[in-house]
Amino acid sequence: RTQQFASFGVAAGLRAAAITAAGARLPHRRRADDTADRLHTPMPIGNSSAAALRVVCRSTRTLMLSSSLALAFVLTKYWHRLRRLVCARLRRSQADADAAGTATCRKRNRWLLSDLHVLRHADYLFAFKLPDLHIDHPAEPVTLQTQLGACHPEHVDPTTAFGFRLAHQLDYATSGVLCVALSKRAAKMAAACFAGRTARKCYLALVHGHVQWVQAVCERAIGLDESDERGFRMAVDGAPGKHCGPARTECALVGRGYLDDGRPASKLLLRPLTGRRHQLRVHCLHLGHGIVGDVAYTGDTAAPRMMLHAWLLKLPLAAGSVTVETSDPFLSYLHAAAPPLGTAARDNVGEAERRVFLSDVDAEDPASILSRLRGPGG
Numbered sequence: 199r200t201q202q203f204a205s206f207g208v209a210a211g212l213r214a215a216a217i218t219a220a221g222a223r224l225p226h227r228r229r230a231d232d233t234a235d236r237l238h239t240p241m242p243i244g245n246s247s248a249a250a251l252r253v254v255c256r257s258t259r260t261l262m263l264s265s266s267l268a269l270a271f272v273l274t275k276y277w278h279r280l281r282r283l284v285c286a287r288l289r290r291s292q293a294d295a296d297a298a299g300t301a302t303c304r305k306r307n308r309w310l311l312s313d314l315h316v317l318r319h320a321d322y323l324f325a326f327k328l329p330d331l332h333i334d335h336p337a338e339p340v341t342l343q344t345q346l347g348a349c350h351p352e353h354v355d356p357t358t359a360f361g362f363r364l365a366h367q368l369d370y371a372t373s374g375v376l377c378v379a380l381s382k383r384a385a386k387m388a389a390a391c392f393a394g395r396t397a398r399k400c401y402l403a404l405v406h407g408h409v410q411w412v413q414a415v416c417e418r419a420i421g422l423d424e425s426d427e428r429g430f431r432m433a434v435d436g437a438p439g440k441h442c443g444p445a446r447t448e449c450a451l452v453g454r455g456y457l458d459d460g461r462p463a464s465k466l467l468l469r470p471l472t473g474r475r476h477q478l479r480v481h482c483l484h485l486g487h488g489i490v491g492d493v494a495y496t497g498d499t500a501a502p503r504m505m506l507h508a509w510l511l512k513l514p515l516a517a518g519s520v521t522v523e524t525s526d527p528f529l530s531y532l533h534a535a536a537p538p539l540g541t542a543a544r545d546n547v548g549e550a551e552r553r554v555f556l557s558d559v560d561a562e563d564p565a566s567i568l569s570r571l572r573g574p575g576g
Contacts, residue, residue: 307331307503309340311348317522317554321384322365322377323350324511324522326552329373329503334360346378353380366392369476371491374401374508375524375554391513392473398512398561401468401478402452402571404505404528405487406496409464414449416481420474431494432476434484441475449485450564452571455532459500463490465532467567478506505531512561523557526571 307330315326327333327342334343343360346353354361365377365388379385391397420443421436422429436442452465464487468478476495482488483495491501505528512521529551560566 309345311340311345313552314342314345314349315552315554316346316350316378317556319520319522319556320515320517321380322388322520323353323362323380324554325376325378326524326554327368327373327376327508328552329371331373332370333364333367333376342376365389366397368508369506371504372506372508373503373527375511375522376508377511377513377522387515388513391515395471395473396514398510399470399508400510400561400567401470402507402509402526402528403466403468403478403482404457404463404490404532405466405482406461406463406490406498407487408454408462409451409466409485409487412451414485416445416447416449416485418445418481418484419443420445420477420480432474432480434480443474444472445474445477445481446471447478447481448564449482450568452568453532455534456536457490457501457531457533458537460536461490463505463532465528465571467564467571469564510557510559510561510567521557521559521561523555523559525551525553527551 307328309328309331313328317324323346325342325346332338332341334341338344341360343362347361355363363379363382363385365379365385368374368376377388379388388397418434419436420432420434420441422439422442423431423433424437425431425433432442448469448471450467450469452467454462454464457463466482466487468482470477479489479492479495483492488496488498489504489506490496491498491504492506493499493504507524507527509526510521510523512519559570
């Protein structure tokens with residue numbers, strides 16, 4: 199029907215042009231300098247020029263309407279394909295920048311499609327994202343999206359760019375729990391929690407050195423690092439831009455120890471109250487203790503991975519609050535005493551360290567969280 203309207207409009211326009219050309223050769227009853235006045239005053243029916251002008255106006259309106267309908271038809275038909283193409287291009291450029299800024303000069307962990315652990319709760323999947331894993335990337339055979347599609351094909355949504363609706367994001371090198379919505383309504387509810395800052399996230403991190411404080415708060419704003427030509431790194435009080443602005447992170451000491459290679463390190467509980475890009479990595483570096491394995495900010499290529507993990511997530515949904523916890527992946531990375539020389543460094547995340555489960559811990563109470571992490575003797 200839209201094509202018929204378009205054909206009718208074009209034909210009408212051609213007929214109007216022919217009538218106009220024929221009328222131009224007829225004698226005019228009024229002077230040529232009265233053209234503007236004739237457009238606003240009634241003209242005799244016998245005037246062929248006026249009739250041609252009316253036909254041209256009607257044909258022009260018809261042509262504009264038919265063109266609009268044809269454009270709307272094309273956009274509706276190819277909208278999802280165009281959206282997938284644009285999203286893939288944007289995500290690929292961002293993912294390439296993250297991988298280049300994080301995994302340079304370090305052996306990259308390689309994962310399989312079956313390396314996925316999820317928890318199903320209501321209309322959500324809570325997935326354990328592994329380190330050095332893209333959430334989505336058109337050139338990568340194994341991403342979190344392809345893992346979800348391979349392990350849970352019954353939940354794939356063909357109207358989305360990559361098959362699943364993720365409520366939030368994690369960096370390429372960061373591991374931890376990710377919320378995946380299984381419907382538009384569920385995605386809207388989860389997005390409202392993150393946009394309204396009612397969602398609570400707790401991270402675990404191994405940082406360089408033995409910190410001398412028990413608790414600390416960093417409230418420095420996050421901005422672009424103007425010294426980075428790639429535009430990947432962020433900086434405290436940096437230049438304005440996307441994902442920049444005021445930031446607040448609450449830090450608490452969980453324990454001190456030594457890495458496999460004997461370097462001193464500390465385990466921290468990090469609670470971001472804002473969601474700036476690389477916020478935790480930049481704030482830890484500002485406090486004087488960069489994250490172990492963070493190639494982009496500390497240049498540490500000796501660690502097998504970046505030691506930052508999204509450990510706990512709480513969503514205050516309308517149907518009831520849900521708190522999801524993962525196993526602690528850093529239990530065997532941090533030793534109470536320096537290990538003997540020659541101890542082999544670990545390469546990846548063990549099978550037992552990928553569990554995702556519902557938690558009864560109070561995400562609003564840092565004391566109860568620290569008690570859970572430190573154990574009975576903490």
